[in-house]
Amino acid sequence: MSSKAILPKMTLNTSSSGIERDQPSDLLKKAEEFRRIFTDKEKQKREALAYFASLDEPAKRYIQHNNPYRWMHKASRMQM
Secondary structure (H helix, E strand, O other): OOOOOOOOOOOOOEOOOOOEOOOHHHHHHHHHHHHHHHHOHHHHHHHHHHHHHHOOHHHHHHHHHOOHHHHHHHHHHHHO
16 A cells, blocks of 8 residues: 555535635636735835824834834945
8 A cells, every 4th residue: 555645636616515616717817916916016005004094103103113124224225
């Protein structure tokens, strides 16, 4: 006997419970949309600013004074 377990063959459009899953073309569309949103820097900035605006004042002050990007920028300038 081999040490490999024999797994049941599953299709993409059904789960083990029989509930229909997305078709591969739908999955591809969703993946492309995610990639587009994830790489959209302007959208990321808008979302970050909207989130920042929703925070209370102590959190805003903490982020402004402890922003890791500010420290990375300073460190990169010092290395030049």
